[in-house]
Amino acid sequence: MSTTDQPTVLHVGGSAPYDVVVGHGVAQRLVDLLGTRPTRVALVVAEALVELAGPVREALAGAYRLTEVVVPDGEAAKTPAVAARCWDALGEAGFTRSDAVVTFGGGATTDLGGFVAASWLRGVPVVHVPTTLLAMVDAAVGGKTGVNTDAGKNLVGAFHEPAGVLCDLSLLAGLPRRDLVAGMGEVVKCGFIADERILELVETQDVEAVLDTDGPVLRELVERAVAVKIDVVVGDLKEAGGSELTGAHPGREALNYGHTMGHAIERAEHYGMRHGDGVAIGCCYVAEVARLAGVLDEATAARHRAAFARVGLPTGYDGADFEELLAGMKLDKKTRGDQLRLVVLDAVGRPRILAGPAEEHLRAADALMRAHA
Template identity: 50%
Template sequence: MTESTPEQAATHITVHGTAPYDVVVGRGIVATLPTVLGERVNKVLIVHPPTLGAAAGRLRELLLETYSEVLLAEVPDAESAKRVEVAAFCWQILGQADFTRTDAIIGFGGGSVTDLAGFVAATWLRGVKLVQIPTTVLGMVDAAVGGKTGINTAEGKNLVGAFYAPAAVLADLNNLATLSPNEIRAGFAEVVKCGFIAEPEILDIVERDVDLAIDPTSDEFRRVIELSIGVKARVVSEDFTEQGQREILNYGHTLGHAIEHAERYQWRHGAAISVGMMFAAELGRLAGNLDDAAVDRHRAILELLTLPVEYPAGRWPGLLSAMQRDKKARAGMLRFIVLDRIGKPAVLAGPDETLLFTAYQAIAS
């Protein structure tokens, strides 16, 4: 990781592996997109949600100065984008425009849009150039960074997908200027997750002054974003296809994904993961390793961010069924990431259902 100066210089965080790429953090860095795409590209497709139509149009005008054809694919916002029908719509555009392997796709939006764009790029002609431009906190620190792409099915979230590395990720902090405080706080679930599993400095910054921490114009905000991306970059560099260490990034996600499914994806991802992390903390305590103070710290930090830490008591049977279908289960055995202590994650495989139910009761409303 190359540190930036305190002013306007960009920070480059490299994700290593068979296809290394940089996550670039800064302000106004979208202007470097033609340099990132390079000269071999001829046609570009920008995948974006309706809320970014005007911004996508401006991005198109920028690229038309360099490339012969720049198309826009407006897709639904949030999880509604991650459907096979939407992917097929994008494939149709690519086919009608005769996109070749030397052309490129831009994912311009939140995590759902970058997941979709990545999946389309991975599957069209078995792989075309991809650049992700995340426009949400969640997208910057999580969805756009690790090369995991996918769409949802009626059976669950992200069950169809591919591991596919982008050419670059441009995390332009200026794109966050119009986000609502609630959207930023929801995205911070993934930020503090990185604090719990690997970078306690993130937790210290949030506890010291939560308003500064979530202010996109502050130095504190940029610091926690860079720390979070650094966590993901290090883990993904060592385990791109989630065969081992990358599993720690699922902290809070096993129950969190089940909640999203139960709520028909009407809950924000961060809200569901917040409840999932609280459950994982209680599970870690019951498993005998995580102390009371660390569990209490989870609750205090998530409540500082006004994120939920409870879920209705009567929903457990449906959640358990959804978790058993989750792609993180192996041979029917549930696996949870828990903490031995803050900054030290571990895998809890095949826990007794009584233990799971007891942990759930601790967060049940």
């Protein structure tokens, strides 16, 4: 991991390779990632970030015909209606297959803009400039795009890898601390599924150093979390993995660790809960399910609560009742037929699929989740 002021370039291989650039003040690399092929570029920007997007806007306007599409903040952007409005803007501007989309915002903007790029003319290039920690380590990398419906989160979408990602850590300086903390939910998750060094940094470094957007600790955490996602995605771009065989790596489904319950909680809260908070609670919940099922040891289950709590994340929830949450979990994309499938751990760095968990274990873990709320 980088220890200098120079940007770190993490390469994503595969059939459509691209680079993830991590550093401070890297917006100037945007035109390099887009190249000379596009004539028009659409900047999809979250409403609250229009002013912050100034440097990106200037860089794009100097090289391309720029169309700016302002979208709602947060999950309110991830609707079919907003996507349709973006398509209309591309149509009015005469966008062709050689033109491109740039997203500027958090994970919701990235998901929406990526889906718009994936679906316009069956796919145009997109470069993501994530502005939150959560988006940098999760939504911007890996090519998953989508919008929400009344039935659930991210149920409509497409796999569409970006042409590049710019993780400009300078953009995190103005992020509210609560949002920065929420982003740590995905970072710590990556520690549990693949890179124990992430957990060691969170557990041993001063919390203020961990959350210092100008410091080396947070930069290393971002780089490590991005590297985890790259390693998993390159091996299983379209989530074709997920064997139930004991000891088999679940492929890209490993990245959904904690998300089955996390998404159910977010849905129950009408997406008013931060995604990273839901993931943290979900990871603690599924660790208890695995412990009750005899898959995970008690110390590692307890380590989940300690690690997430140390950076200020919630580890419990007592809102919606168990039946509502169970119904939400069954909407998870990993479910096959009526059988619930959970990503669990045998140990740190050893994810696997637990198919058809016992309802008594699900209920017992639910009771523990409520006790820690």
